[in-house]
Amino acid sequence: MKNTKPLSYLLGSMYLAGIIGLSFEKTEAFFQLITPFHLLSVCFFLIYTHEKINSRFQIFSLVISLLGYLIEVAGVNTGLIFGHYTYLTTLGPNVFGTPPMIGINWFIMIYTTGMLVLSLQIENIYLKSALGAAFMTLFDLIAEPVAIAQNMWNWQNDTPPVQNYVAWFLISFVLLLYFFKQNFQTPNRLAKTVWIYQWLFFGILFLKLI
Numbered sequence: 001m002k003n004t005k006p007l008s009y010l011l012g013s014m015y016l017a018g019i020i021g022l023s024f025e026k027t028e029a030f031f032q033l034i035t036p037f038h039l040l041s042v043c044f045f046l047i048y049t050h051e052k053i054n055s056r057f058q059i060f061s062l063v064i065s066l067l068g069y070l071i072e073v074a075g076v077n078t079g080l081i082f083g084h085y086t087y088l089t090t091l092g093p094n095v096f097g098t099p100p101m102i103g104i105n106w107f108i109m110i111y112t113t114g115m116l117v118l119s120l121q122i123e124n125i126y127l128k129s130a131l132g133a134a135f136m137t138l139f140d141l142i143a144e145p146v147a148i149a150q151n152m153w154n155w156q157n158d159t160p161p162v163q164n165y166v167a168w169f170l171i172s173f174v175l176l177l178y179f180f181k182q183n184f185q186t187p188n189r190l191a192k193t194v195w196i197y198q199w200l201f202f203g204i205l206f207l208k209l210i
Contacts, residue, residue: 004190007045011190014038015197021202022150031123032150036092036101046111051186052176060182061107064175068106070170072127073098081171082164084156091152109136110172112198114179115191129176136172137165139199 018038022033043179050057076097091099117132144160147153155161 001051001186001189002049004049004188004193005078007049007119008191008193011042011194011197014041017202020077020191021210022205023208028150032090035090035150036099038106039091039108042108046127046188046191046194049188051184051188051189052140056182057184060179062109062177065103065107066101067101067109067175069098069103071106072102079156082167083161085153085160085164086153087153090150106175108194109186109198110175110179111188112195113172114176115184115188116195118184119187120182120190120205122181124189125177125180128180131175132176132179133173136176137169139202140165140168142199142206143202145209146202149205149209 001071018031021027047053057086072082073096076085076087081084087094087097087102091100091101091105113132113135116135117128120128120131122131127194144164148155148158
């Protein structure tokens with residue numbers, strides 16, 4: 001198993017810097033600007049520390065990233081999936097009203113959540129997918145106010161509808177089912193660490209909004 005400790009410390013310092021930088025008006029704009037760089041770095045480190053980077057893993061990574069992006073394109077342009085929302089500037093340039101970086105974010109979320117649930121050694125694939133989807137939906141409940149405050153996106157009427165969370169659960173369930181069908185044997189320890197960092201990052205910024 002690959003040694004992930006150095007990268008855990010590096011990413012921990014990056015998430016901590018993000019929390020601090022986004023908490024002060026003078027530095028907030030700069031840390032919003034480098035958000036895409038942060039997501040790309042996390043994605044690269046997760047792929048690097050995956051135990052077997054074979055064609056199956058490469059296809060999985062591309063499929064999740066592309067599907068995540070296309071689902072968001074459909075969501076933004078129709079309002080039929082998550083509700084009516086608009087992407088702003090923090091996640092980088094938009095293509096068809098959607099930043100391609102959101103596909104990378106979907107990969108990070110599905111991969112880290114899948115690896116966490118994999119480590120729990122639950123046998124039933126549907127139970128694993130449902131548990132992971134529940135984690136994803138709960139995370140979105142916490143992340144939404146922070147994302148809105150940090151100019152990632154905004155919602156019609158300023159509030160995410162219930163439809164958004166239902167869609168998050170269903171889409172996450174399907175994508176996690178695809179993850180578990182890949183039968184990745186070895187949990188990625190960095191993925192579990194990133195999962196914790198994500199919760200701490202958004203959780204702390206969420207508490208600051210209360």
